[in-house]
Amino acid sequence: SSNHKCREETVCPQSARYRTFSGYCNNLRNPSWGQAGTAQRRLSDRNGKPMVAYEDGVSMPRGFPDRLPDPRVVSNAVSDSSFGPKHQSDRKRTGQHMSFGQLLAHDFIETDIPSGIDCCNRLEPEFGNLDECFPFEIPYSDKRLPAGCKNFIRARAATNDVNLQVYREQINLISSYIDCSFLYGDGVDETLRVQNSFLMRTDPGNLLPTIDGGACLKLKTENRCPFAGDGRSTEAPNLSLNHLVFVRYHNRLSTQLYKLNPCWSNEMVFQETRRIIIAQVQHITYNHFLPLVVDRKTMQRFKLFSKKRGFNDVYDKKVDASSFNSFGIAPWRYGHSQIMAEQSELKDDFKTIVTHKLEDNLESPDLWQTNFGERIEDLTRWLATKPAQKIDSFLVDGARDKLFFIKTPPGTDLYALNIQRGRDQGVPAYNEWRKFCGLRKFRSFEDFGEFGSKLAKVYKTVKDVDLFIGGLLERGEDGGVGPTFACLIGTQFFRFKVGDRFWYESSDPDFAFTKGQLNSIKSATLLSQIWCTEFGQNKIQKDIFQIPCKNKFTITKKDFNGMVTWYRVRVSRRGTVFDPETARENERERKRVKGRMREEKERKVEIVK
Ligand code: HEM
């Protein structure tokens, strides 16, 4: 971003009401912390030694050239789902739990990886250049992929960062803060907004006349869809839907705010909407989503739950909220194991299902854009209610054998990429992270239980096991991630929260919500509700991340109208005044809403199953 370049001369405004888009100046003393375009930081161990493990201590990938097994060999040993349990569906988590994890990943990390280099081609100028190329081998024994060289381009080395270390570091292109980067981008791209308006550009299904190869595809050559703040939005239909729901929500909310506050400028309507949506996403993430990733103990140990009501001033200016290197490589790729074999449609009887294979629908917006998006509702029903795959070491074939096979046949293996990426970025081995987390180091392969003998066939020693694989082989409580990933996820999300000056629970008079506003954000925010409204659904379970079960009260679209009352609060420029009149009105509204909800409940809304 332009801020980045003139960082030295710029003085941060001491009292801004809104975040910058890039994250710049969130931390007033270290303005580049968490900023888009800066290097990913390393954690340090107890002795202050950075957690980094290049083979030569500087930049050579861990294990290079042949100390470690090829990543596809590891993947074949422990991740081929045909060797996995018969039932691989999660009993608790929905596809949307998987998908929101990916959306969130695209809020806090985008590693800068060059494209267009074929590292297996002798005629490429970069062939054999270890700074750019790190291809791996598909073994002769492979059941699907042809044996031989497999392309892999190294993540770009950071060269321009003030915190530059002696070893290779990688760049995070987006802001690390949980600030809806996936929706608002880094702010330099005005094509995301409708000109001179507080609205965001909406999906082609709504706005644009043609579909196949329509505007979205054309714009994709510039790597950006008109309705998303992130270049990866068409990676899978489930992800595109998540972009879409937030664009629509932004437009609905901003329109409401504008009606209530006709004197506000377009910019103010836009920024106030953005501020509310970021707060809601922070709330959903920490209180509804994360508790289904890590266990309760981790939630408490890292103070991840919000306070039930009122302000909570957790900000610590000494905490760097930047995504740490290794985090996006392994712990937060746990979600890859949740990817389902299909991207499907569930008709409105909640019974009829039309399945589409995952591998046929990656990097292709066709499925959900066809006929002005006529399948969107059916797709969202599927995503919101059908189970994700279990969090484990297995990966569906569509991503393990056939990832992107339409675009680049015969396709590749997402787990192999994850393992190779870890070595590329100098991520220390699994055992080092166990030690970092205060867990017992594994001494023999038997410590891995049933998978030990499989690992023993491919790794020379237990010390070599890669973090991504070791972490996924651990079992967590209630189907969540195991202790090592929980520790690293806890550490990172603690930083995203405590290191964010604009954290939504803050009482800082420069930008805080009023107590009334904050409490209504806390009590009224539900992704189910937003989903239901924006996708025109008639019913949905209360927690979109959990598979609905019988006799659970279902939310209907109508309830939403009551929930908008808290937007009615007057937001002054400084946002400091607590307005008793508004508070009273809110209270009355709340009672009315409660009454309505009770009635609704009594009417025994049909049960989703
Ligand atoms: C349809 C589903 C998904 C597909 C096809 C997909 C595919 C990919 C691919 C191809 C990469 C880059 C691999 C590399 O070369 O290093 C990647 C990176 C990543 N994925 Fe996924 N993914 C999916 C879902 C998820 C989910 C559910 C999560 C987390 C809950 C997740 C988290 C990540 C993270 C953190 C990265 C690293 C991003 C970066 O540093 O730029 N992904 N994914």
Ligand SMILES: [Ca+2]
């Ligand atoms: Ca962000």
